[in-house]
Amino acid sequence: MRYNKRLKRRHIEEIFYGYAFMMPFLLSITIFLIGPIIYAFIISFKDFSFLNPEASKWVGLKNYIQIFHDATFKKALINTTIYSIFVVPIQLIIALLLSLVIDSDIKGKTFFRVAYYIPTVTSTVAISVIFLYLFKADGLINSILLKFGLHGPTWFNSVKFALPSIMIMAIWSSVGNYMIIFLAGLQDIPADLYEAADVDGANKFVKFFHITLPMLKPVIFFNLVMSLIGTFQVFDQAYVVSNGSGGPLDATMTIVLYIYNTGFKDFNMGYASAMAFVLFAIILFLTLVQRMLFREENY
Structure with a gap:
C-alpha cells in the first residue's frame, strides 16, 4: 500500500515537472501565436483599425463577401x-x-x-x-x-x-x-x-x-x-x-x-x-x- 502511494506521488511529481519545463514554450506559443490567431479571426468579422480600435464595429461576413x-x-x-x-x-x-x-x-x-x-x-x-x-x-x-x-x-x-x-x-x-x-x-x-x-x-x-x-x-x-x-x-x-x-x-x-x-x-x-x-x-x-x-x- 505504501509502495503504491510512493509510486503515485512520484508519477504526480513527474507530471508536474514535465509541465513546468513545458510552461515557457506553452506561454510563448499562446501569447505570440495562438492568441494573435484567435484575435485576428475575431477582428476579421469587424470593421477594425488599430488607429481607432474603440470605433470598431461588428460587420459579420461583410469582409469575406467583399473578397x-x-x-x-x-x-x-x-x-x-x-x-x-x-x-x-x-x-x-x-x-x-x-x-x-x-x-x-x-x-x-x-x-x-x-x-x-x-x-x-x-x-x-x-x-x-x-x-x-x-x-x-x-x-x-x-x-x-x-x-x-x-x-x-x-x-x-x-x-x-x-x-x-x-x-x-x-x-x-x-x-x-x-x-x-x-x-x-x-x-x-x-x-x-x-x-x-x-x-x-x-x-x-x-x-x-x-x-x-x-x-x-x-x-x-x-x-x-x-x-x-x-x-x-x-x-x-x-x-x-x-x-x-x-x-x-x-x-x-x-x-x-x-x-x-x-x-x-x-x-x-x-x-x-x-x-x-x-x-x-x-x-x-x-x-x-x-x-x-x-x-x-x-x-
Whole structure:
C-alpha cells in the first residue's frame, strides 16, 4: 500500500515537472501565436483599425463577401497562382537534379553544396536588391543580351516581364534549400536496392524511376507542400521590386502583399484579417489535395 502511494506521488511529481519545463514554450506559443490567431479571426468579422480600435464595429461576413468582389484580390490571387504553378515544379526539378549530381561520385562535393545553398541563407531583401541591379534597363542581363543583338526589356517595370523576373529570382534563391532535403532523402535510400538492380542489369534510368523516385515519395511530398506554402506566401521579393505597390499595374501584386497594404497602409485590419484566413483556407485545401495524392499506402 505504501509502495503504491510512493509510486503515485512520484508519477504526480513527474507530471508536474514535465509541465513546468513545458510552461515557457506553452506561454510563448499562446501569447505570440495562438492568441494573435484567435484575435485576428475575431477582428476579421469587424470593421477594425488599430488607429481607432474603440470605433470598431461588428460587420459579420461583410469582409469575406467583399473578397469575392474585390478586383485587386482576384488579380493578386491570379498572380500568386501563376507564380506557384511555374516556381514550384521548376525549383523542385532543379533541386532534385542538383541533389543527384552532388550525391554522385564527383570531386568538390562540399564546394557545390555550399555554393548552391548560400542563396538560401541570404536575405531575400538583399537578393531582391541585387536582382534589381541585374535586371534594370542598363543592367548586366540587358548588357549580355545586347552583345547578341537583343534589346532586353525594363524587366521589373514591364507588365509582361515583372512577374517572370520575380519567379527567376525565387527559383535561384530557394532551390538550394530543397536540394539539401532531397540529398538527405537520397542518402537514406539503402544501397542494397541499387546493388540488386545492378545484378539484374538495370541501367541508371531504370534505377532512377523504379528505385529512387518511389523511395523519395515522402521527401517529394514534404518539399512540394513546403514549396507551395512558400510560393503562396511570397511577399519580400514583390515588395522590394515594386516598392510595395505591386506594380506596374498590379503585375507583381501577391496575396500577402495585398494583405500587408490593406492592413498596414490602408489600416483596414478587419478586411486584411479576412483575406489572411481565406489564404489559409486555400493553402489548407491544396495541402489536403497533395496529401490525398501522396497517401501513405503509395509510399
